Amino acid sequence: MREFLSNLLFGGSCFLCRGAARGILCPACDADLPRLAGTLCPRCALPSPGSAVCGRCLADAPHYDATVAALAYRFPADTLVHSLKFRGQLALAPLMGDLLVEKIMERIDLVVPVPLSRERLRERGYNQAAEIARHVAKACRVRLELTIIARERNTQAQADLPWSERARNVRGAFRCERSLDGAAIAVVDDVMTTGATLDELAATLKRAGAARVVNWVVARTFPPNA
């Protein structure tokens, strides 16, 4: 079915190189995706020798417990992310969801996408994180919750801010509608950059009673000095 859909949408040609493809990407482009490998900090998914918890996470522990990231945020992962987020290419969501599912080892209770504010959702018409989360939840047979977290303020887009100001920008941005007694929750997003948004969201979920919060992100940006 997905193959059929992608053939309809992309005319049987690869989304990236326009070569012949049975799915969204041809085998060569799929093989060239910058899949994350090597030793990463289990908590924030940045490079760390021996896959130990990294110095930053030890010095200033984030509220989330772990991060799974599928790709490094560089070409062509950035093209895929932008096309889903800004060009309405919703058929890319299952592809990105599948890349995440390949890496997921942990059983959790609920999948939650990073929410958009109501204003931004109205502008864009969809939440790209929710589109990815929908696919991941289905593939992992886990319950998807689209409404337990509300984004209270329409914060300035994190991408428009210097990294040092991003934590302040999202502080208090989320509200949890429900008690989450002891649940293990996976938060899905397209890109993780400083992790400030995911940290604030994890703090909100833990205040609501979540026992464990893990990030499942399609692409991870590496800071200049990582």
Ligand SMILES: [Zn+2]
């Ligand atoms: Zn291709």
Ligand SMILES: [Zn+2]
């Ligand atoms: Zn770390």
